[in-house]
Amino acid sequence: MKFSDFNLRHLRAASAIGRLGSISAAAQAIHISQPAITQGLAKLEAMLGQPLFERRTDGMVATEAGRIFIPRIETALAHIISPRVTMTQLRALIALTDAGSYAAASNTTGLAQPSLHRAVGDLSVALKRKLVERRGKGVALTEQGKRTARRFRLARAELEAGLSELAVLLGHETGLITIGAMPLSRARVLPAAVAAFHRDQPDVAVNIVEGAFHELIEPLRDGDIDLMIGAMRAPSPGPDVAQQPLFDDRPAVIGRKGHPALSSETSLENLAKYPWIIPTSGTPLRAGWEAMFDKLSVPLPQVPIECGSVITIRQILIESDFLTLLSPDQVAVELEAGWLVKIANIPEGYTRNIGVTTRAEWRPTAMQAKFLTVLKEISKAG
Template sequence: MELWDLNLRHLYAAKEICDKGSISAAADAVNLTQPAITQGLGKLEALLGQPLFERHTDGMTPTPAAKMFAPRIESALANIGSSRVTMAQLRAFLSVAEHGSYPTASAMSGLAQPTLHRSVANLSIALRRKLLDRRGKGMALTAQGRSLARSFRLARAELAAGLSEMEALKGRETGTISIGAMPLCRARLLPKAVTEFHNAYSGVEIRIVEGSHAELIEPLRDGELDLLVGALREPGPGEDVQQKLLFEDHPVVIGRYDHPLRGQHNDLETLASYPWTIAAPGTPLRMRWEQMFQAAGIGCPDVPIECGSVITIRQILLESDFLTLLSPDQVAVELEADWLSTIGGPPEGLHRTIGVTTRSGWMPTGMQQDFMQILEKAAIS
């Protein structure tokens, strides 16, 4: 089933029945008649393909499916923040917010432009907020619109997770796990974990988005990504996200295989006399690199080429006397092939922490929990 087939008022009613134990009590809470709730509940159960309640003469008892789905509904409705919002409005607003114009949103969503205009306008009126500003041929979110878009994305993510869990109860593992992959995890850790996970969950779509921490942290906060894997930040990015250590990485100095310094005992002053290519200031690796020289009382060498791409760095090293600081895992193939060589290890204690970043309060599905366990095992193997 499609997430957009759900009716928010029916979800609200189902949650209230779970909390209050009867349709009559729920009717007062959601301002619907008992026949309307009964009909809506029947439609919701038909969509989900399983009963949510056991009917008794003295009330309603939630089934295991309802107990699992209820926290997702509660979280989604809390993010939506108003009982006046409809699923059609939520879908239309997110489509325009994510595609930047009504024509593009219409083409991508399949909804007619008049439908999009009407739904977004009605949403703005219902919430008494200006959500969009016209910018040339496109639309830009207002500050209130940006805040609402994030809340709606999180609501969408919760409902999608809930539907995945409903399918799992029927013995059918579906859904998507969206992973933000920062540079360090791409060479060994993530491919190993993803391959093992796919073997166990072939019906689950795995979506990997590569980028830096700065590029991935906001999609994580928006609910577009489930987790980030890579170097952790010190201090953490904020109270709305949490970090979990997987292992400590010990980077080494890398150069081409026939580099003039290969096979020698090189001190930091010697290393500082060569040009370096390394990630931009503010990244964990760059900060560790700077600390390596500062702790020894040596000025940081010049960085003529700032670069965070391992592929680009590899080619620079192969064609020059440049040095860099990388994890051996990131260039394992190149080291084994004798294209690159370890020129020297950094001083003792120089390391960076590699781990997983998730939203605070994130409720992983069963298959997402399994992926986390597989990732943790891959990190120590």
């Protein structure tokens, strides 16, 4: 089943039962009749294929499935905030946000455009806030709309995680881990970790989304990415984000085979005479590169090309006298083939902290936690 199959009223009823311990108390708390709550719970459990509660004379006690799924429901509802929101409205706003227009949202969801318009309009009324505004011939989300869409996406992520955990109880070792891969992670650590994890959990899907930090951080915050791997940021990107270190990486100065810098002393003063290709300002590597020259009062070299793509950098280095700063792991094949060479080691102390970035309140599923364990073991092994 999909998260969109849920009825939010049924989820609110289950949450209230779990919190209060009885149907009668839940009915009173959320202002729904006992027969309606009983019927809603029965439909929910039938959809899930397992009971969430054990019916006893002294009340309702959560089963193992309930102990797993009820906290996910509570977190999802906390993101949604208002009890007036329906699943149709939630789904419509997410679709509009993802697609960028009602027409495109209609194509992706199969819902008619009038239905999407009505759902988003009713949602604005229910929340008492303007979510969408006209921009020329199109529409755009307001700031309140963007914040609401983020909350809804996080709610979706919680419900999907709960479904994955319940599937394990039924003997289905399935699920999905979506990983944001920053440049350095793709060289060695991530491929090794994914390969090792897949050998142990072949039925769990792994989706790898490549990109730079600024391209991945917002999807992480939205719940579309579970974790990011790459150079950690200092200071932290914000209180809603948590970073866990994996290992330290020490880059080296890389250039082509036969580079003229090899025929002279490889001091920073001499290396500064050549053009460099370095990632743009704001990245840890660029900051470390600048600090390296600044500490020795060496004027920064020319940077005619700013680039963070290892594939592009590699080809430019092979065909020119450019220099760059990269982890040897990122160009291991080129170094082994002799196309590129390590021109010089950088001074001690200039390292990058490579780690895992997650949402601060993220609770990994069992499968996601297993992947993190494998990732940490691979990182320690070097």
